[in-house]
Amino acid sequence: MALVLHEVALRHTSHMAAQQQHHTLLLHQTEHLIDTMDSYGPELERVLDIHRMLSNIPPPPEFQPVPEDEPDAATRVFEVPELADGIFAHLSVVDLVKLQQTNSRLLEIIEESDIAQRRMFLLPDPASSFTMLDQYLEHCVPEMPAWEVSEPPWDSHLRDQLTAPFDVIEVWPPEFKSSGTELDGQLSFIVTFRAADLCGSRRQLPASLRAMYLCQPPVRTVKIRPLCRCQTNGMRRSRSPEPLDTMMSISCCTLGEISDMVREYSKMHRLCPYADASDHDSQGNVRSDFVLTAKLQLGVDDPLNELWMSRLEKKKRSDKVDAAKEALFGAYARCKSSAASSEESKPTPTFLEWQEEHMKTIAAAEAEA
Known part of the structure; x- marks a missing residue:
């Protein structure tokens, strides 16, 4: 904020200085024309009228720089501790380092703020x-x-x-x-x-x-x-x-x-x-x-702690799924291997066929029990 306000002030100062320079230049140009023109020429009266109009226009006030010991608008905002702390809480350490280099008063304010000092790792x-x-x-x-x-x-x-x-x-x-x-x-x-x-x-x-x-x-x-x-x-x-x-x-x-x-x-x-x-x-x-x-x-309650705990739980669930898949498809792989090596030349079952036969075997065993 301080840097933005300083930039605006510099641009405003530059604009006012340009206006003053242009007004002075017009006055000098009309005075030069009056000195070089024929006193009896018809254009002389017009130039004299223009010169009188320019002379009656008050020049823009010259910009007076703010003394170093007088706070500008941005610094006055930071003079209020509640406002300053609210701003400091949203600035990074890089922003605060740059801000305290703006002027000596802002450096003092940042050094006196506990929030700014914590944000700056001090x-x-x-x-x-x-x-x-x-x-x-x-x-x-x-x-x-x-x-x-x-x-x-x-x-x-x-x-x-x-x-x-x-x-x-x-x-x-x-x-x-x-x-x-x-x-x-x-x-x-x-x-x-x-x-x-x-x-x-x-x-x-x-x-x-x-x-x-x-x-x-x-x-x-x-x-x-x-x-x-x-x-x-x-x-x-x-x-x-x-x-x-x-x-x-x-x-x-x-x-x-x-x-x-x-x-x-x-x-x-x-x-x-x-x-x-x-x-x-x-x-x-x-x-x-x-x-x-x-x-x-x-x-x-640290976010890192919560993040890693959630990842540990996710990994546990993933391990259970992997173990279940390993058991299921491991049994199916052994069935295919047994069928391929059998002397009876049994056809290799599909996974759905094997699963259906497997469920029938389980149901028959439960009925006998």
Whole structure:
């Protein structure tokens, strides 16, 4: 809204300035004609009349820019906390980052709003459904690290049904473990930091973004490992004693903390003896992507929890149908095989013939019982 109002004001200012310039130009042109025309010519009176008419028209008022310390119309809307919070609740983190760059007063208003701070992943929001930090922040803030785009490998249709930009992560189904009479669902997710974002030439994150959480609700424990041969199953068991590094934060893991740890790990890993030749840069240092893994406890009413529970029930029903089909058509297949191998050269029955004969056999057995 603020950006739209500023755009309207700029266009209005430009239009008023053009009107003023055109009015002044007409006056100068008529004055020039009066000076160059013959004093006794018949056209002189007409030009003098036009000049008098232009002189009597008041010029459009010059646009006076609003002082920086005086709020404009858009800012005055945000001065009302109830209106501001209502707008912030419908803006994405990218919109809020752009909005706070409009002027210093809007930056203060956004910093004072708890709703805006939760939407920007700067305050924990335990009540929210799982949401990842938006990958597209890197378009408006070039210093943001980029995440590898990857599809959820276990369900390609899930991404359209969730409440987060899941093109930045791989999401795995929650692990349901019995705890008394309830089921506890843990969501496991994976984020990949690209090697290009860890090189020394890349600028550090701005201080205003270092405090952002990786997701909402935020996680307190993140495991980090390089995407390198030293971390494959065989290498890790036989030759590399290096386990997954675990970062724990007393409050919540922020993007700045994660970025610092990944950069530090990247420096420690530059001499890895198990890295592929393609993972080395021109200086002989190992450059690899890094994977972050974390688990988050889902609430009972979380849409993800409900979605996965419904999919589990659907899978159970599908398994029952598959088992029934396997039993039915398995028996029919054995009947056809028996008929084909019989010395009496019995004709192979159709499925309907076999089913009808099968039902007669069951009815006869029930009658004898």
